[in-house]
Amino acid sequence: MTLMEDAKNGIITPLIKAVAESEGIDAETVRSCVAKGLITIPKNIVGRSRPMGIGKYMSTKVNANIGTSRDYVNIDMEVEKAKVAEASGADTLMDLSTGGDLDLIRQRIMDSVNMPLGTVPIYQAAASHKVVVDMTSDDMFNAVRKHATDGVDFVTIHSGVNLHALERLRKSDRIMNVVSRGGAFTIAWMIHNGEENPFYREYDYLLEIAREYDMTISLGDGMRSGCIHDSSDRPMFTEFVTLGELVKQARSVDVQTFVEGPGHLPVDEIELSVRSMKELCDGAPLYFLGPLVTDIAPGYDHITGAIGGTVAGMYGVDFLCMTTPSEHLALPTADDIREGATITKIAAHAADLVKDGQRERARARDIEMAKARRDLDWEAQYRLAIDGKRAREIRENRITSSDACSMCGELCAMKIVKDALGDNGK
Numbered sequence: 001m002t003l004m005e006d007a008k009n010g011i012i013t014p015l016i017k018a019v020a021e022s023e024g025i026d027a028e029t030v031r032s033c034v035a036k037g038l039i040t041i042p043k044n045i046v047g048r049s050r051p052m053g054i055g056k057y058m059s060t061k062v063n064a065n066i067g068t069s070r071d072y073v074n075i076d077m078e079v080e081k082a083k084v085a086e087a088s089g090a091d092t093l094m095d096l097s098t099g100g101d102l103d104l105i106r107q108r109i110m111d112s113v114n115m116p117l118g119t120v121p122i123y124q125a126a127a128s129h130k131v132v133v134d135m136t137s138d139d140m141f142n143a144v145r146k147h148a149t150d151g152v153d154f155v156t157i158h159s160g161v162n163l164h165a166l167e168r169l170r171k172s173d174r175i176m177n178v179v180s181r182g183g184a185f186t187i188a189w190m191i192h193n194g195e196e197n198p199f200y201r202e203y204d205y206l207l208e209i210a211r212e213y214d215m216t217i218s219l220g221d222g223m224r225s226g227c228i229h230d231s232s233d234r235p236m237f238t239e240f241v242t243l244g245e246l247v248k249q250a251r252s253v254d255v256q257t258f259v260e261g262p263g264h265l266p267v268d269e270i271e272l273s274v275r276s277m278k279e280l281c282d283g284a285p286l287y288f289l290g291p292l293v294t295d296i297a298p299g300y301d302h303i304t305g306a307i308g309g310t311v312a313g314m315y316g317v318d319f320l321c322m323t324t325p326s327e328h329l330a331l332p333t334a335d336d337i338r339e340g341a342t343i344t345k346i347a348a349h350a351a352d353l354v355k356d357g358q359r360e361r362a363r364a365r366d367i368e369m370a371k372a373r374r375d376l377d378w379e380a381q382y383r384l385a386i387d388g389k390r391a392r393e394i395r396e397n398r399i400t401s402s403d404a405c406s407m408c409g410e411l412c413a414m415k416i417v418k419d420a421l422g423d424n425g426k
């Protein structure tokens with residue numbers, strides 16, 4: 001029985017109960033949403049990850065991407081990045097390794113953290129060949145099965161990149177064509193081999209594997225826009241339509257899904273993307289990669305992604321993939337992961353402040369922080385801060401003789417107004 005099957009049968013499993021408790025939502029609501037595919041709890045039956053709910057009424061979750069490249073393979077560094085991501089508040093982790101012993105890297109990463117782990121199995125299928133297009137459809141499915149048996153909780157599969165979407169791409173006026181790595185592998189393979197994408201053609205078989213291990217399918221957005229110019233166009237929406245059909249098919253055999261979204265989007269198109277994807281995918285949880293709201297800030301794309309992430313979260317995106325300062329430039333360092341995860345966590349919280357189901361809970365923390373600020377209670381401020389360590393370092397490295405901070409010292413507005421108001425100052 002998969003979790004979705006149990007939920008459809010009215011069973012509140014320990015996993016559902018644990019998610020309900022951690023989110024402050026009643027368990028029956030979580031069960032009902034899991035049954036309908038509105039909440040996804042990625043958890044492979046052989047995995048050891050902690051329960052994590054993504055979707056309706058849940059707090060906005062953050063994923064951190066790590067992984068080697070063919071140019072740079074340092075397993076210890078990837079393990080360190082995984083730990084840093086977890087310590088920085090990331091909710092899930094994706095191992096996107098493409099270089100070195102991929103099985104060993106994945107295992108080391110899984111052993112080092114207990115966040116749900118995601119992968120993109122086609123990277124491993126391609127890695128066994130010098131040229132990507134030489135992989136076979138067996139390589140692709142074998143990689144999925146291998147990741148499932150290893151306990152991976154969710155896999156990104158670009159089943160929506162089919163011949164129909166490819167035709168729309170050819171007719172488009174895109175500048176950057178395809179920027180999704182898995183999408184690019186798939187398209188190159190389809191063109192080279194003159195065949196339909198095996199993950200679309202044999203989607204039933206993919207679902208069989210996923211069902212066997214209760215592994216969640218993250219339906220990849222292979223046609224996501226890689227620049228503002230390419231956003232919200234026919235290839236993107238063509239793929240969305242297919243992804244909606246694939247969500248339904250997965251639900252019919254009790255396999256959990258969530259759906260990836262763009263990419264690069266100007267702020268005024270984010271609402272359109274979110275609402276149309278939610279509609280086309282029957283409320284499936286959405287996982288946005290950013291979205292980055294401008295193309296001209298390399299070095300600061302964790303900020304462009306956080307701006308887009310907040311807006312996307314406000315309109316209903318459930319899961320944000322962090323970007324780091326290295327985005328578009330280089331393989332991220334552990335410090336980049338820390339910064340990217342923290343900033344995306346801020347974006348997620350900002351979205352939760354206005355989101356159904358989480359608004360009250362999220363606001364309670366802001367209210368506590370406001371009181372701690374008013375009372376100049378620094379320890380409480382550090383405890384409530386998303387990055388209390390950084391807050392402490394900044395304040396304590398700029399000494400003041402005042403119990404306020406070195407910005408205004410004895411001219412602190414909090415002190416002055418509190419003295420003036422007396423007991424009314426609370």
Ligand code: SF4
Binds near residue numbers: 404407409412413
């Ligand atoms: S000194 Fe100024 S900046 Fe610092 S807590 Fe008081 S009002 Fe705020």
